[in-house]
Amino acid sequence: MSGPDPATLLEDVRNSPEGPAVGAFFDFDGTVIAGYSVAAFIRHHVKTLDLNASATVKTLLAGTQGIETEEDFVKFLGITLRLWAGRTPEELEKLGRQLFRDEIGPSVYPESWRLVRAHLERGHTVVLASSATRFQTDPAAKALGIPHQIYTAVEVGEDGRLTGHPDGRSPYGEGKAAAVKDFAAEHGVDLDQSFAYSNGNEDVAFLATVGRPTALNPSAGLRRAAAERGWPAVDLPGRPWTTPLQVARTVGTYAGMMGGFVTGLGLGLVGGSRRAGLNLGIGLGGDLSLLASGVQLDIHGGHHIWEAQPAVFLFNHQSQLDVLVLGGLLRGNFAPVAKKELATNPLFGPLMRLLETAFIDRSDNAQARKALEPAVERLRSGVSVVIAPEGTRSATPSPGTFKKGAFHVARQAGVPVVPLVFRNTGELMSRNAMVIHPGVVQVAVLPPIDVSSWDPSELDERVEEVRQQYLTTLANWPGED
Incomplete structure (x- = not known):
C-alpha cells in the first residue's frame, strides 16, 4: 500500500509517547544507508589485492544470486567471514571506521537520520538491528548517536584472531525477530508501542514484532507483504544521478568562483583597498559560482550574521x-581558518593565501595559544574568521565532535561565535564527490553566543551544548513545525 511521506513519519514519532519503554528498531543496509555496507569491505580487499580471486568470485556470485532464505544468508555470511579469518578485531574495527568515513557514511539517508534523531529526542530506546557484523554497524551507531545494537557476532580464537565463523545465531529473518524480543525483555521495552523500520522482505518477522512497523524504501517483496498486512510503505528519494550537464555546470561553477574572485579583487586593488577587493571578490565569486551550479540558498535567521x-x-x-x-x-569581510599544510598545496595554497587565510598548526598542542594566534590577529583587525569546528568533513548529516580551538580563538579575541547550520550540502555534493547537483541549500543562522564568561573548566560541556544546538536545529528545521 502507499503510505505516508517521511515528513508524516516524523510527525508520528513526535506525537508518540515519550520514554525508554518505546523502542525504535532500525535495520541498517538499505534502510539507514543506501546499498550494502559489505560491498565497501569487498571493494577495499579487491583494491588492496588482499582478496584472492576464488573468494572474490564466490562472494560476488552469492550476492548476485540473491539471498532468499536464512540458509542462503548463512552461506553468504560464511564466505564473507572467511575473508576475515586470521585478522584481529582491532584491524577490522580500524578498517570499518575508515570505510564508514569515506564510503558508507555519505550514503546515510538524510530522512532516516532525521527519524533516528526524532526518536532520540522523545527519549525512546533506539536500536540499530542488523544481520551485519559490528565492524559494519558500530561506526554508524556512534556517528548517528544510536546507543544500542543488534548484530552478527563473530568468533574470536584463543590467539585473538577471527576464526572465520559466526558466534551464535545471526539476527537474520526469524533470528532478528527473536533477537528483538530478547532485547525488549531485557531492557523493559513495550513492543506493542514500539517502532521498527526495514527495507527487505526477509524482515517481515522483524517488523511484525512491533506495534508500529514501517516498510522503509521497501523491496518488491516487502511492499507486497506490507500491503497485505496494512503496514505503511514509504519510499525515500535516492541520490541524484550525475549527468554530463552537471559535470559541465560544476566546471562552470569553479570558473565562476575564480573569475568573480579575481575580478572583484582587481577592482578593489584599483580603488586602493585590498580588503575591499577581497570582499567584492568573495561576494561576486560566491554569486557566480552558485548561479552556475544551480544552487540556491534558503536562509533562516540571516540577520544574525550582521548582529556582531x-x-x-x-x-x-x-x-x-x-x-x-x-x-x-557571508559576502566578505572574513578569512578562513585552515591547517597549515594547505598553505603549500599547489592547487589551493595560492588562493587561500590570497584570501588571507589564518593557517594554524593543529599539531602544536604544547603551544596551543601560539598556534591559534593567526586567527586571533584576523579578528582583532576587524575581520571575522570561519572555522569548521569538527576539523574535517562529517560522513553523515550528524556533526562530529567539536574541537575547542574555535572557542579559544573567540575568547582570546573577545568576540562571539555565530553557528551556521548547513542542512543539506552533503545531499547536493557528497563528502568525497567532485560534482555539484542543483538544488536548494538550507541554512539556519543561530543567534551569536557570547563565550567571554565561559569558565575554562566547563569548556568541554559548553562546546557540546553548542554541538547539540546543531543537532536540534537539523532535526527540527525552522519553519517545518
Whole structure:
C-alpha cells in the first residue's frame, strides 16, 4: 500500500509517547544507508589485492544470486567471514571506521537520520538491528548517536584472531525477530508501542514484532507483504544521478568562483583597498559560482550574521559545496581558518593565501595559544574568521565532535561565535564527490553566543551544548513545525 511521506513519519514519532519503554528498531543496509555496507569491505580487499580471486568470485556470485532464505544468508555470511579469518578485531574495527568515513557514511539517508534523531529526542530506546557484523554497524551507531545494537557476532580464537565463523545465531529473518524480543525483555521495552523500520522482505518477522512497523524504501517483496498486512510503505528519494550537464555546470561553477574572485579583487586593488577587493571578490565569486551550479540558498535567521561582527563563524562541514555557500552567505569581510599544510598545496595554497587565510598548526598542542594566534590577529583587525569546528568533513548529516580551538580563538579575541547550520550540502555534493547537483541549500543562522564568561573548566560541556544546538536545529528545521 502507499503510505505516508517521511515528513508524516516524523510527525508520528513526535506525537508518540515519550520514554525508554518505546523502542525504535532500525535495520541498517538499505534502510539507514543506501546499498550494502559489505560491498565497501569487498571493494577495499579487491583494491588492496588482499582478496584472492576464488573468494572474490564466490562472494560476488552469492550476492548476485540473491539471498532468499536464512540458509542462503548463512552461506553468504560464511564466505564473507572467511575473508576475515586470521585478522584481529582491532584491524577490522580500524578498517570499518575508515570505510564508514569515506564510503558508507555519505550514503546515510538524510530522512532516516532525521527519524533516528526524532526518536532520540522523545527519549525512546533506539536500536540499530542488523544481520551485519559490528565492524559494519558500530561506526554508524556512534556517528548517528544510536546507543544500542543488534548484530552478527563473530568468533574470536584463543590467539585473538577471527576464526572465520559466526558466534551464535545471526539476527537474520526469524533470528532478528527473536533477537528483538530478547532485547525488549531485557531492557523493559513495550513492543506493542514500539517502532521498527526495514527495507527487505526477509524482515517481515522483524517488523511484525512491533506495534508500529514501517516498510522503509521497501523491496518488491516487502511492499507486497506490507500491503497485505496494512503496514505503511514509504519510499525515500535516492541520490541524484550525475549527468554530463552537471559535470559541465560544476566546471562552470569553479570558473565562476575564480573569475568573480579575481575580478572583484582587481577592482578593489584599483580603488586602493585590498580588503575591499577581497570582499567584492568573495561576494561576486560566491554569486557566480552558485548561479552556475544551480544552487540556491534558503536562509533562516540571516540577520544574525550582521548582529556582531567581527565574529567566529562556525559551520558543520559536509562537502566542498560548503565553501561556495559561505561565499554567497557571508559576502566578505572574513578569512578562513585552515591547517597549515594547505598553505603549500599547489592547487589551493595560492588562493587561500590570497584570501588571507589564518593557517594554524593543529599539531602544536604544547603551544596551543601560539598556534591559534593567526586567527586571533584576523579578528582583532576587524575581520571575522570561519572555522569548521569538527576539523574535517562529517560522513553523515550528524556533526562530529567539536574541537575547542574555535572557542579559544573567540575568547582570546573577545568576540562571539555565530553557528551556521548547513542542512543539506552533503545531499547536493557528497563528502568525497567532485560534482555539484542543483538544488536548494538550507541554512539556519543561530543567534551569536557570547563565550567571554565561559569558565575554562566547563569548556568541554559548553562546546557540546553548542554541538547539540546543531543537532536540534537539523532535526527540527525552522519553519517545518
